Amino acid sequence: MARRPGSIAALFVLSLIAVPIGAVIWTAGGIAGLNAADWAAFRFTVWQALVSAALSVGLAIPVARALARRRFRGRSALITLLGAPFVLPVIVAVMGLLAIFGRSGLVNTVIGVLGLPPMTIYGPQGVILAHVFFNLPLAVRMLLHGWLAIPAERFRVAAQLGQPVGRLLEKSMLRRTVPGVLAVVFLVCTTSFAVALILGGGPRATTLELAIYQAVRFDFDLGGAATLALVQLGICVLAMAALLLTDVPDALGAGLDRTVDRWDGSTVRDAAVLGLAAMFLLLPLLAILQSGLTGLERMPVSVYAAAGRSILVALASMTLCMGLAIAIVTHGRTWPRIVATLPLSLTALVLGTGLFIVVFPMLRPSSVALPVTALMNALFALPFAVRILSAARDDAEAQFGRLADGLALKGWARMRLLILPRIRRPLGFAAGLAAALSMGDLGVITLFASGGQETLPLAMFRLMAAYQTEAAAGAAVLLVALSLGVFWLFDRGGRVGAGT
Amino acid sequence: MALELEHVNIALDGFELCADLKVGTGGFIALLGPSGAGKSTVLNAVAGFVPLASGAIRWGDARIDHLPPGDRPVATLFQDNNLFPHLNVARNVALALTTRARPSKDDTRRAEEALSRVGLSGMGARMPGTLSGGQQSRAALARVLLQNKPLVMLDEPFSALGPGQRQEMLALCREVLGGAGRTVLFVSHDPVDAAQADAICVVIDGTMSPPRPVTDVLDAPSGPLRAYLGK
Numbered sequence: 001m002a003r004r005p006g007s008i009a010a011l012f013v014l015s016l017i018a019v020p021i022g023a024v025i026w027t028a029g030g031i032a033g034l035n036a037a038d039w040a041a042f043r044f045t046v047w048q049a050l051v052s053a054a055l056s057v058g059l060a061i062p063v064a065r066a067l068a069r070r071r072f073r074g075r076s077a078l079i080t081l082l083g084a085p086f087v088l089p090v091i092v093a094v095m096g097l098l099a100i101f102g103r104s105g106l107v108n109t110v111i112g113v114l115g116l117p118p119m120t121i122y123g124p125q126g127v128i129l130a131h132v133f134f135n136l137p138l139a140v141r142m143l144l145h146g147w148l149a150i151p152a153e154r155f156r157v158a159a160q161l162g163q164p165v166g167r168l169l170e171k172s173m174l175r176r177t178v179p180g181v182l183a184v185v186f187l188v189c190t191t192s193f194a195v196a197l198i199l200g201g202g203p204r205a206t207t208l209e210l211a212i213y214q215a216v217r218f219d220f221d222l223g224g225a226a227t228l229a230l231v232q233l234g235i236c237v238l239a240m241a242a243l244l245l246t247d248v249p250d251a252l253g254a255g256l257d258r259t260v261d262r263w264d265g266s267t268v269r270d271a272a273v274l275g276l277a278a279m280f281l282l283l284p285l286l287a288i289l290q291s292g293l294t295g296l297e298r299m300p301v302s303v304y305a306a307a308g309r310s311i312l313v314a315l316a317s318m319t320l321c322m323g324l325a326i327a328i329v330t331h332g333r334t335w336p337r338i339v340a341t342l343p344l345s346l347t348a349l350v351l352g353t354g355l356f357i358v359v360f361p362m363l364r365p366s367s368v369a370l371p372v373t374a375l376m377n378a379l380f381a382l383p384f385a386v387r388i389l390s391a392a393r394d395d396a397e398a399q400f401g402r403l404a405d406g407l408a409l410k411g412w413a414r415m416r417l418l419i420l421p422r423i424r425r426p427l428g429f430a431a432g433l434a435a436a437l438s439m440g441d442l443g444v445i446t447l448f449a450s451g452g453q454e455t456l457p458l459a460m461f462r463l464m465a466a467y468q469t470e471a472a473a474g475a476a477v478l479l480v481a482l483s484l485g486v487f488w489l490f491d492r493g494g495r496v497g498a499g500t
Numbered sequence: 501m502a503l504e505l506e507h508v509n510i511a512l513d514g515f516e517l518c519a520d521l522k523v524g525t526g527g528f529i530a531l532l533g534p535s536g537a538g539k540s541t542v543l544n545a546v547a548g549f550v551p552l553a554s555g556a557i558r559w560g561d562a563r564i565d566h567l568p569p570g571d572r573p574v575a576t577l578f579q580d581n582n583l584f585p586h587l588n589v590a591r592n593v594a595l596a597l598t599t600r601a602r603p604s605k606d607d608t609r610r611a612e613e614a615l616s617r618v619g620l621s622g623m624g625a626r627m628p629g630t631l632s633g634g635q636q637s638r639a640a641l642a643r644v645l646l647q648n649k650p651l652v653m654l655d656e657p658f659s660a661l662g663p664g665q666r667q668e669m670l671a672l673c674r675e676v677l678g679g680a681g682r683t684v685l686f687v688s689h690d691p692v693d694a695a696q697a698d699a700i701c702v703v704i705d706g707t708m709s710p711p712r713p714v715t716d717v718l719d720a721p722s723g724p725l726r727a728y729l730g731k
Contacts (some may be wrong), residue, residue: 399581402549407647408570413599421586 006331009324010339016379017342020354021233027226027357034227040203041211042231048124048207049189052131053182059132060139060181061174063277066270067140068147078274079144081281082137087433087487088285089440090194091457092476094130095464096284097121097199099291101129106283126199127207131192135185137281142184142248146177180246187239190232191347194442194457198464208232209349216447222357229350240345288476295474303475306459307482310439313370313455314486317377317438322431324378325385329393330419340386343379348443351376356447369448373455377438384437385430389423396422428494432487439483456482501525501560503546503651503683508555510538510545517541519555519708521701525650528674528684529711530697534728537703539687543653546685547574559651575649577657582640583628589615589639590624596646614642617676634665638672645676652677654686663692670696691718691729704728 034042067079085093100106101121108118121129150169193209200210208228215225328336355372359365365372396419404418420427442457449458456479463472505521517538523529531539544550546557548569557565564572583592593611594603603611612624618638628636637657644652654673658666670686670693677684688694695718699711704724721729 400584402547402569402576403578403582403584405549405569406547406574406576407595409595409599410570416601417587417595417599418584421584424586 003331003333005327006329006333006336009327010331010336013324013328013339013342013379013382016375017346017351019358020351021346023354023357024226024229024233024350027223028230029223030227030230033224034231037203037206038211038224038228038231041206041208041228042235044124044205045190045207045209045232045235048127048131048205049186052128052135052189053185055128056132056135056139056185057143057178057181059277060136060143061178062273063136064140064143064147065170065265066273067144069265070267070270070274078278079141081278082141084281084285085134085137087436087440087483089442089457089476089479089483090134090192091198091442091460091464092288092440092480093133093284094195094198095460095472095476096288097126097130097133099287100284101126106287122199122205123202124200124205127195127205130195130199131185131189133280133284134192134195135188136277138188139181139185140277142181143174143177146173149173176247180243180248183239183243183246184248187236187243187344190235190239193347193349193446194461197442197446198461208235209347212349212353213446216353216356222353222360225353226357229353232347232350236345236347236350288473288480291470292473292475292477292480295470295472296477297474298468298471299474299478300463300471302454303456303459303463303471303478306454306456307478309370309453310456310479310482311486313374313377314435314438314482316371316374317381318431318435318486318490320374320378321381321385321434322427324382325389325430326427328382328386329389330415337386337390341383344383348376348380348441349447351379352444352447355444365448366450366453369445369450369453370455372448373441373445374438376444377441378434380441381434381437385434388426388430388433392423392426393419425494428491431494432490435490436483436487439486440479501650502558503527503685504556504558505542505546506556506558508542508545508557509553510541510550511553512541512550515541515706516553517703517706517708519545520710521708523683523685523711525683526678526681527711528678528696528698529686530694530700530714531685531687531703531708532689532691532694532700532717532725533703535689538706538708539703540655542703542708543576543655543685543687546572546651547576547653548572572651573649574651574653575644575647576653576655577637577640577644579656579659582657583636585628587628588624589620589626589628589631592628592639593624593643593646596643596648610646611642614645615639617645618642618672633660634669637661637669641669641673641676645680650682652682652684654684656687663690666690666693667696694718 067075098105098121101119102108103118103120111118120126150173191209193213196205196207196210197213200206208231212225212228212232215221215228325340328340352372356365359368359372400418400422404414409417440457442461445455445458449455454462456475460472460475460479463475502525503521503523505519508519510517515538519542531542533539541550545552548567552565556563559573583589590608590611591603593614594607597603597607597610608624615621615624618641620635620638620642623631623635628639631639640657658669661669673684674696686697694700695714697714700714700717701711702709702717702725717725721731
């Protein structure tokens with residue numbers, strides 16, 4: 001097996017992480033410089049992540065249980081919908097939530113009819129609501145794996161014995177699975193930036209990520225930003241350590257459309273749970289679609305230029321990510337794969353701050369906004385790509401490795417004749433995911449871009465900030481179409497001819 | 501030329517196997533014994549998939565046990581997964597000749613010739629998944645023919661076939677591989693299959709006996725083999 005490309009790729013990833021982190025640590029010089037507002041941001045970051053994780057997982061348990069034990073028409077579509085937040089741009093989802101829970105949204109209309117005072121989505125409750133919107137599906141998919149891992153025969157035995165399934169089978173499964181799911185959701189919520197940027201802010205709802213952004217963009221206090229980035233890094237490393245200690249189920253894996261025959265539970269209650277969950281996920285998206293289609297005409301021309309830049313960034317990011325991922329998974333040793341998981345414990349704002357510190361003395365940061373965004377997007381998609389490809393590559397080697405050895409297939413010939421054809425389907429899926437994640441990203445670009453380099457999510461955010469709601473909704477529809485479009489294109493490309 | 505296993509000792513996860521063997525060119529030898537006795541381990545050691553704890557494997561005067569699998573004079577047919585499912589049958593067979601993306605006309609012609617020798621004329625364009633189990637075995641055998649390796653290990657490649665088809669495939673192997681002067685070791689649980697061999701090595705409890713004539717082994721089996729054969 002060719003090891004050198006994998007080693008080079010892993011060292012490249014390591015340097016992409018080490019240089020900015022080194023710059024952050026060097027510039028911060030410890031956490032002594034934290035002021036009262038910084039500590040408030042720290043407390044809010046941890047608090048909202050804990051509450052969001054508890055609510056997401058708590059609500060996901062009945063949904064996953066209902067999905068695990070019921071067969072119905074549209075079940076596969078619902079499971080697919082649960083995967084949508086992976087590729088749905090955060091800013092679009094937040095705009096959808098605004099359409100339902102915002103000042104003139106559906107919920108406030110109903111509340112007004114009932115004569116109750118209106119609710120506001122801005123502030124801690126909005127941040128938590130958006131995090132539950134994103135993480136409920138993630139938690140359901142992970143918990144569903146836990147349910148489907150219980151052998152069917154055990155449910156039959158429980159039914160024959162007249163034993164309660166919950167106590168006999170589910171309690172121990174949940175005790176094993178829930179800590180890992182909680183840790184994942186907590187990590188996702190501590191690293192979420194776009195949600196806090198749009199719905200948070202002010203003394204009550206500023207996260208560390210938002211505080212970093214404000215320190216760089218508004219105060220140009222790089223030392224302060226570095227100190228905050230160091231604290232954020234500490235939280236992420238601790239959350240990652242907690243993840244390593246728990247059993248984390250797969251959220252990307254296939255096979256969730258199986259059901260196991262069960263003889264317990266109320267059909268009506270399960271239907272209600274699934275209906276509410278589907279409504280919670282679908283209504284914001286439908287609201288965006290409805291207002292966005294009319295808003296397409298009101299978009300300024302600059303949005304189309306931003307869309308063009310987003311496509312270029314997404315393609316560059318996907319190409320780099322897949323090149324690195326292929327080199328790493330075919331290396332054959334474990335250490336490059338461990339290096340590839342490191343971005344999971346980092347955030348775009350932390351690395352972005354470090355890169356800003358490195359770049360600033362030499363270049364105008366806005367002049368490298370797009371390449372840096374593509375680089376960072378590739379880095380943050382890498383753990384998912386490596387995870388998706390590793391299983392397929394290992395499977396191909398396990399099945400056909402000895403045959404290839406016997407035929408003396410080595411190096412590029414082995415890659416071309418064995419590995420690439422066997423990993424084609426997951427390769428397409430991973431490429432689609434990497435491109436879609438990059439297309440919807442609103443992270444590091446906010447630190448670097450000025451007027452002429454905005455990507456589509458940033459253009460949409462600026463339209464929202466300027467109260468051009470209809471044009472922003474139009475941009476949201478365009479962004480969703482492009483994100484799902486690139487995902488479909490690559491995923492489909494991987495599937496063509498891969499059925500053998 | 502002869503294949504020689506000299507005081508070979510293999511230790512794997514608490515399982516230990518000792519083997520001594522000398523087989524001349526063109527030999528068709530069965531390794532007979534119960535499941536888990538170590539028959540496949542012997543073939544894997546010769547092919548280079550399992551390391552030796554001690555001893556040596558020679559082909560002629562050359563020691564081959566330190567060579568990687570692709571450099572050994574050995575071709576193996578495994579129990580399954582002998583064909584790459586994403587390549588058509590001709591391409592699978594032509595892998596014995598070239599790793600180029602498109603085999604040359606000459607390579608394709610030779611692959612088609614090998615396919616017709618195993619009774620698969622005109623099937624080169626088919627994908628492996630569209631062939632029956634017996635046809636897949638034949639296609640893999642065609643590639644072994646082209647591999648031009650003097651030693652062939654058959655690690656139960658026909659176990660998924662019915663008894664009649666299995667006999668037929670073994671006879672075909674004997675005909676085409678024997679005709680090409682290849683030395684064949686094949687694993688078997690079944691005395692009827694083993695009866696097709698020139699000689700039988702009995703593998704029981706981690707020990708392989710030297711090759712003995714088929715009639716000696718099957719008509720007058722010794723202690724543990726007698727129990728295994730139910731005689």
